Amino acid sequence: MIITTDLGNEGAIATSWNALQPIWQGGAEVVRSGLPHQQLPPAWQILLLGDGSPTRHLQLLTGEPTEVDVIDMSAIGMDDDRAPSSLQAVPGPRVRRQVWLRTASGQRLAYATSWWEARHVDEYLENKSLPIWASLAKLRTELYRDVQGIYYGDSPVLAQAFGEAGPFWGRHYLFWHHGQPLTLIYEVFSPYLQQYLGKLDRDKV
Template identity: 25%
Template sequence: MLRRKRVIEFYEIPYSEVYKNKTVSLPIALQLIIMNNGSLTQNFNSITGKKIQIHLIKQKTQKNQEIIRQVWIKENLHKLAFAESYWKKNNIQKNNIINNKPIGQSIILNEIDVYKEIKSIHYGYSYNLEKKFKVNTPLWSRKYTIWYNKKPLTIIQEFFSICLSKNSNTNRITN
């Protein structure tokens, strides 16, 4: 599954390098979100203490039978993240991924045993996302693959609002 880049990146960190070098500085809240292999919406819930909602923006099927799903992850009116996922059509149907629920919740409800492999972390600019987040600063994002039965189930890229780091100290990533 090859993707067109929609972000002008000026810094990409291969995930495997983050733990080796420990030279990347991230705000504490972003460390929890970006480095964690668990449920994104549950992590947001832990940080904000509030119910997290998914707002499905678009889900369309490409000619190659690949489905692109775009969602806003929100707490009330605050946009916390934008996520775009890429699925083979039969993966969604076969595994009953629910459109209006978080992917992690669908995986848990359907008792699907998966492995999340974070590929890279990005720090860069996206005019459209900055406009939607109502910020004029670079954004942090991560890209990962969710594996099921040793095959890729989906590829996901998530972009995070800078509001997560406004009240956090910047610390080095540590094990």
């Protein structure tokens, strides 16, 4: 597992990012076909495997605006950063961004890491405190969200930050714009969302 310097301190310089320790994982074929409903309830599959905006979905679920706490913006050059192999599709040198997605009232809902081509990150994330969906919607940017992997796994750091016991569900995907990869995003969702999406049965995974 990769651990940041201090995810609880927004002013801290994060030296790395938090990947799940997978108990189970699936690739593009699993994403296309979906999972048995006893393994992952349908509403969770819409969030994890669908190509819609997670920040928009979270806002609709909770009835509150989805806000962002940026905890890391780091230049990583050409380093693979222990990211999913899809990172190689994003031209370098690169910048890594880490955020919490939360309700306006402060409930953390998800953790996300994204990797961007350094020379374009300011163009697409002019206001870095906005969710990516809001920034790109403001620019009327046409995108295709290409979900490539799904994970079920543990992270003590995220368990502490969410205030929820794992394991957790996560995914990674590429954003495509005009036929070119724009960014790679890795997201992990809090079990807090069970109250909106249905109970997760840890014994069925």
